[in-house]
Amino acid sequence: MSQQEIQCPCGQYIEDYSKYLLLHLKKEMGEIDILCPNEFCYLRELGFLKFGIDESGEIDFDIGRFYAPYSTWNATRITEESTVKILKQHLIDITEKLVDWDKVKKGFIPKEKEEEKREKENSETEVST
Numbered sequence: 001m002s003q004q005e006i007q008c009p010c011g012q013y014i015e016d017y018s019k020y021l022l023l024h025l026k027k028e029m030g031e032i033d034i035l036c037p038n039e040f041c042y043l044r045e046l047g048f049l050k051f052g053i054d055e056s057g058e059i060d061f062d063i064g065r066f067y068a069p070y071s072t073w074n075a076t077r078i079t080e081e082s083t084v085k086i087l088k089q090h091l092i093d094i095t096e097k098l099v100d101w102d103k104v105k106k107g108f109i110p111k112e113k114e115e116e117k118r119e120k121e122n123s124e125t126e127v128s129t
């Protein structure tokens with residue numbers, strides 16, 4: 001009779017994906033932080049999502065991951081097997097239901113390739129004999 005409930009090391013229970021907070025601060029870098037809902041949490045960042053934008057402007061999802069302190073904490077509580085299973089589902093749910101990808105797309109600033117064509121060696125080097 002083990003309690004199959006995910007908990008942050010700070011004590012906050014996270015029943016499902018909707019409890020997480022997302023931080024879009026690094027979105028121009030293609031990264032979204034997954035935060036603990038407890039504002040006094042000493043960990044705060046529990047995981048992250050990484051993505052890119054392809055040439056047609058669509059989200060190209062890269063990777064989602066929870067950090068070790070969070071997953072390890074739960075593995076010792078409810079076994080690693082359950083933790084991996086539940087957290088994997090959390091990541092899927094976050095990606096599919098929690099992230100507002102349309103909003104993310106709009107805010108995404110692709111790195112502009114500034115083509116500064118500096119005239120290379122325009123001035124001929126004088127060859128002294």
Ligand SMILES: [Zn+2]
Pocket residue numbers: 008009010011012036037038041042043044
């Ligand atoms: Zn926490």
